[in-house]
Amino acid sequence: MSEHIIPSKIYYAIWIGLMILTVVTAAVSFVDLGPFNTIVALLIATFKALLVVLFFMHVKYTSEKLTKMVIVSSLFWLLLLLFLSLADYSTRYGHS
Amino acid sequence: MSDSPIAVEQHEHRPELRHHFATVEQQRDSATLGMWLFLGTEIMFFGGMFCAYLIYRIWYYNEFAAGSRSLDIYLGTTNTIVLICSSLTVALSVRAAQLGKRGLVIILLILTLIFGLAFLGIKGVEWYDKYKEHHIPGSSFDAGDLVREYPQLHIDQSHEQIYFSLYFAMTGLHALHMIIGVGIFVYLLYHTWKGLYTPAYNTPIEIGGLYWHFVDIIWIYLFPLLYLIDRKPLR
Amino acid sequence: MFDNFPLWPVAASTGARNVDALYIFLVLIAAFMSVAIFTMILIFALRYRRRKGVHAEQIEGSMALEITWSVVPLGIFMVIFAWGAIVYFQERTPPRGANEVYVVAKQWMWKLEHEEGQREINELHVPVGRDVKLIMTSQDVIHSFYVPAFRIKQDVLPGRYTTAWFRATKPGTYHLFCAEYCGSQHSGMIGQVVVLEPAQYQAWLSGGLASGSMAQNGEAIFSQLGCPTCHRFDTQGRGPNLKGIFGKPVQLEDGRSVVADENYIRESILSPSAKVVSGFKPIMPVFQGLVSEEQLTALVAYIKSLSSGPSGAASTPTEPSAKP
């Protein structure tokens, strides 16, 4: 965990990126993409979250593997909750 | 797990070093790890609601779509942008603290607080709108307006109430996190004012920042999940 | 043994024997494992008890042993899993042509209704040697239909149907318990299942005061609620023709398809707009809160009878005479 001071240029770039993505995701939701509306919205959200985590939260610059492990395992656990619950709901009576 | 055991015989005497730590680095790394673990916990805390959201969104897609359409997308987008701006000021304030620019830190923290309060204010306006529309779950809940507005979605009112329950639970708990965040930043501002943070010691700003960014990320997901479910032209 | 000190439950259904067989297998495995571990511990503890001048011998561990005692149990577990899954699968898949009994649970009472129209409370009469399928729902909280002698248990949920089935093998009277905690008189929500010889069962059936079969009652409710206005038995209705749909896949308006089972019929009555059949408009009124669980089960039984040919329902469905 060395003190890594990131040039403020990067912060501004990320900030502009996030703003653009926000406007894009809001705009795209008005276009009919079928099932892809949800997918695009979630992909953009994930990309935005990734930008925040990597740059604003300095994960890209930390040498600490532990931080990444904490993030990855929390997300893994969240997916466990979602997928194993879905395993029930998606195969219940009548639903196809 | 690469973290190495603490180094021996390194007794610096610095005011912020608590007695049970050997070095300032150890103390800082502990605090950072602690915050990350706490954020992991928070993911699961919101995760329970995401799970409920996922199931009911599949079951009651039309009601979720109608509920989503009834939210004000302009206010929602504005709020997202406000939070992103606050994240920027937070990131810059951490940087300023690392560089020891106390004045800049103070300005950035105040900006962050303004953005945070603006977010809460806009959120309050949105909630008030929902209150006026009788969209607050409970005995006075009435989604008749949505039933009339979107006949092609054949809305079931009690299912609509589930959408709004989740909407209020999720945005409410998010707002609670924002309020806690504002509290933390007031505390940080006060300590910065008093000059407690130096380029060598600014862990509180750093981990306070982590918390703020996390709350921002939750919103980054809540925004599409609640506002953008289905806005395309109805057939 | 003594009357008040039984050690093994009566087995009175075909499923009970399967469960018992697996249970005995597991008891043997568990007994073997515990005895093995306990004797090892006992032997080691006595053989290597502390004595002057005798020191412990350090052993680091053994990869071979670790692998052995992970893989061997895993193998045994998989056998148990497979066996258990097969038994469960049988318990969960009611055979076709079973006698159907509709169960409505409420705090703290079991209300049962036979296809033939007999109603019972906290008591279920069934013939020996016939498959009986239970279609169950609850009016309030979660209950659980449990007959230990048949080794069956199924939670009874409000808002949907769950099913269970059994084939009794031994005449007698058996306990019926509620097994999911449901409030004050949970332990009073008990009853009995009376298994009768077929002849006795017929006698019991005809001795009852049934006012028409469930399907007939359902048909009456169907007309009473005005359903035939739209659900006509031709292609002209504003609602789908319900003849022959039960158990068949239904194409929905949004492209999905569902099987028209009891739960689908139930949902379509209570919340018709949830899954609209392709080609129809969502104009049916919501019946949530307007029909009781008993009326619902009767309606379900009626709609099912429209698909089961002449043998299923007492009355062959003819064109209902209801007018708009």
Add this chain to the structure above:
Amino acid sequence: MATAAVTAERENYLNKEYGIRSWLLTTDHKRIALLYLASITFFFFIGGFFALLIRLELLTPAGDLVQADTYNKLFSMHGQVMIFFFLIPSIPAVLGNFLVPLMIGAKDLAFPRINLLSWYLYITAGLVYLHCIVMGGVDTGWTFYTPFSTAFSNTKVIEAGIAIFIAGFSSILTGLNFVVTIHRMRAPGMTWSRLPLFIWAHYATSIIQLLGTPVLAITLLLVVFERAFHLGIFDPTRGGDPLLFQHLFWFYSHPAVYIMILPSMGVVTEIIPCFARKRVFGYSAVALSSIAIAVFGFLVWAHHMFVAGISLYSAMIFSILSYMVAIPSAIKVFNWTATLYKGSISFSTPMLYAFGFIGLFTMGGLTGLFLAALGIDVHVTDTYFVVAHFHYIMVGGAVMGYLGGMHFWWPKISGRMYPEGWGRLAALIVFLGFNLTFFPQFVLGYLGMPRRYWQYPPEFQVLNVLSTAGSTILAVGYVLPMVYFLWSMRYGKIAPDNPWNAAGLEWKTTSPPPTFNFEEEPVVTWEAYNYDQLPEPQEVSLER
């Protein structure tokens, strides 16, 4: 403790400061451990009192001792008190709090003030819960199943939910503190492969606390909202799904079983090598099995729901995954047994508890195989078979481990020896009483007696009488240690620093340890459980 006639007592964490403030505002992990010890003991006896009333009621088939509603509250509050206010904090918050820093050679936990905060949260939760009991209690069962809890129960569900919500945060903070401490605060030379297995077990426990507890918290919060505002999230009449509640609830509450049992396994893994004078057989297998239990423990929750109305296919998935989690538990039992081989075994009190633990845990684990088998689960779930099974794990396992650990480290905690003869007697009584209480319940369960029954058919009476008889014996077994522990604080023999000649850093400091644990910072150059390098202690004599 002013009777230090023999020698002037060294300064330690107990005598450094006196007065109520020095305890209530302490940040010393050892003092906080004692605060926890006192509070969980209090709740243990409350829960135990409920348990005895339950057993007394079940002495006769008719419901003749208490009213049905009272009985329902008794078993609900017995469960909630024992699980959330005793078992979950028991070993982690008392022994873990005391020992984690000592065992890794740290001066304190990473966040001492958060540690104190966690105790205050626990106390707040406890007070709210006590208030709930006094105001009439709660009758939902410990499981809060909806829609009963949200729409039908007339008792203090909201208050109980809030109490457990707060207790959950106390548990999260403890876990967070442990993980950070174990990562960041280890003494020089204390590598991961040298960590005592007690630490590994607590590390695994903390993972569950961190990732499971928040899901329970949000679920209970939703129940509270639902009950207060009738939202419909879990209410079928409003389109909600009661099974969703069960999914979310068990996502935490199944792994919670491992929060209770893993630390106990850790304790046993310390006791056995010490009293067999041997290295642990298969160190890495035992360490990794703890982590495996923590991870696999999250994959099996719906095996509580095989008859609840989940889909057939998901039931099969959860059944097969349930067998996966049995493997690491089995590995542990085999390794403990193998550790005894060619040892030099003494039958001191902690070792008796460890033997008891292995025996009862094995029984509990093996009956778990029955419940994971789909076909059998249908018959035995929600019967006394389940009750017996989880008591074998949580009382037979977790509490035996807790008591064993309390005896093992009592000299370190209090600086005094407990009376060995009484200790062995109590261990024996607990073991016998336990088996007499709970073994008949397996039979009852297979016979079909449902759980949570206030009255029952008369043919189940004999087995119930046996169980009630056992519970009184068990109660004696639990009161005894409390009495002689208290007695020993004043009259017990002064404990040497390392009465068992045990390995581990906690034994290298004084008994009781000084406030910052070690006179000088320890540097570790040896592997864990280096019993080959330690002399055998004198056989403990039965006289005090």
